[in-house]
Amino acid sequence: MSQTTKTKIETTVFKTEAVKADVVETENIFRRGLTLSQQGDYEAAIAHFNHILQFQPNHGNAWNEKGNALISLDRYAEAITSFEQALICNAALPSTHYSLGWVASVSGQHGRAIESFKQALALQADFPNAHYSLGLSLYTLGQYSAAIASLHQALELQPAFADAWYSQGLALYATKRYESAIKHFNQALQLQPDYQAAFSSRGAALMGLSDYAAAIASYDKALGLNPEDAESWYQWAMCLKQTGRYKDAILGYNKALALQPSHLPAYGRGCCLLKLGNYEGAISSYDCALEFQAAHYESWFNRGIALKQLGRLAEAVDSYDHALTLRPNDPKARTNLGGVLLRLDRFEEAIACYDKVLESHPDDALAQQNRLVAMRRSQASKG
Numbered sequence: 001m002s003q004t005t006k007t008k009i010e011t012t013v014f015k016t017e018a019v020k021a022d023v024v025e026t027e028n029i030f031r032r033g034l035t036l037s038q039q040g041d042y043e044a045a046i047a048h049f050n051h052i053l054q055f056q057p058n059h060g061n062a063w064n065e066k067g068n069a070l071i072s073l074d075r076y077a078e079a080i081t082s083f084e085q086a087l088i089c090n091a092a093l094p095s096t097h098y099s100l101g102w103v104a105s106v107s108g109q110h111g112r113a114i115e116s117f118k119q120a121l122a123l124q125a126d127f128p129n130a131h132y133s134l135g136l137s138l139y140t141l142g143q144y145s146a147a148i149a150s151l152h153q154a155l156e157l158q159p160a161f162a163d164a165w166y167s168q169g170l171a172l173y174a175t176k177r178y179e180s181a182i183k184h185f186n187q188a189l190q191l192q193p194d195y196q197a198a199f200s201s202r203g204a205a206l207m208g209l210s211d212y213a214a215a216i217a218s219y220d221k222a223l224g225l226n227p228e229d230a231e232s233w234y235q236w237a238m239c240l241k242q243t244g245r246y247k248d249a250i251l252g253y254n255k256a257l258a259l260q261p262s263h264l265p266a267y268g269r270g271c272c273l274l275k276l277g278n279y280e281g282a283i284s285s286y287d288c289a290l291e292f293q294a295a296h297y298e299s300w301f302n303r304g305i306a307l308k309q310l311g312r313l314a315e316a317v318d319s320y321d322h323a324l325t326l327r328p329n330d331p332k333a334r335t336n337l338g339g340v341l342l343r344l345d346r347f348e349e350a351i352a353c354y355d356k357v358l359e360s361h362p363d364d365a366l367a368q369q370n371r372l373v374a375m376r377r378s379q380a381s382k383g
Helices: 002-040 041-053 060-072 076-089 094-106 109-125 126-142 144-157 162-174 178-190 198-209 213-225 228-244 247-257 263-275 280-292 297-309 314-325 330-342 347-360 364-383
Strands: none
Touching: 002 041, 002 060, 041 060, 041 198, 041 314, 060 076, 060 314, 076 094, 076 109, 094 109, 094 126, 109 126, 109 330, 126 144, 126 162, 126 364, 162 198, 198 213, 198 228, 213 228, 228 247, 228 263, 228 347, 247 263, 263 297, 280 297, 297 314, 297 330, 330 347, 347 364
């Protein structure tokens, strides 16, 4: 063997051994990155994956695990880029398509998420989490029938999937199929007895059936598990209001208002106080609601009723005027305004109100009657 040939063979051997050493070192770095990620040290894990990718940009597993670590840091845009790179390296991995879909969905990119979940399912049809997540994105976009179908597929593959039962219940509720929704929430609760959201959502479905006593019981369970749930307090109060338990309802509205201040519990409390004849309290609650949402028609309307009951007629006129600014063609507000103007002896304005009502509702008996009263009193005032 010539010296030249021997040198070439030795060079090839050295290069092969160097490549093997590089592969071993890469895998060691990758494993260390995985360990760091499992330990919650995501920044260090990402640094290890980046080191690999600096020298091996086609290392799909490094891109994939980097994406997972970025998700844990809520760095979703970077995670999307990592999973896209992983798919360039290997587009046949359903788990990577799923991960890309998941991070797209939590970023609010549901159209993109749906595309990725469908890609994952094209590669692996028996992927319950992909069916489930596809259903959630479809539900979020208001595609309820498609969502129900996807969630059904998830449950066919994994019948003990409590979240899928719950989510399909939500989709059924959204389509007003309340009895079916209740069955799904019950199934979720059978699998997971402390599923607080299922108790709360079952309460909403029972409300849809006007079964307020059962709804109250369901919300009681939800609030027992999470007494800080403002929405459950609000819905609980609504049920009590529907059953005429106004004082108890006020307690619920107060709880909801303390936990999550908004116009709705303030308005609900005002309605209960109005029913109880506490007109000053009702006005105060409607004022509170209007601080949160000045364009809330119902608060202006009911505030007008309370002011009228207290004889504060000029203020009642102002309230009804605000209500009519929001709904110019509303016959109720205009009829009530006409009644207040009549009491103020502003006859021509009252007649104009009733005329406006009768333009759109010519058979409105109350408007016809009150207009006649206003006409007679107007004529009498002129001698």
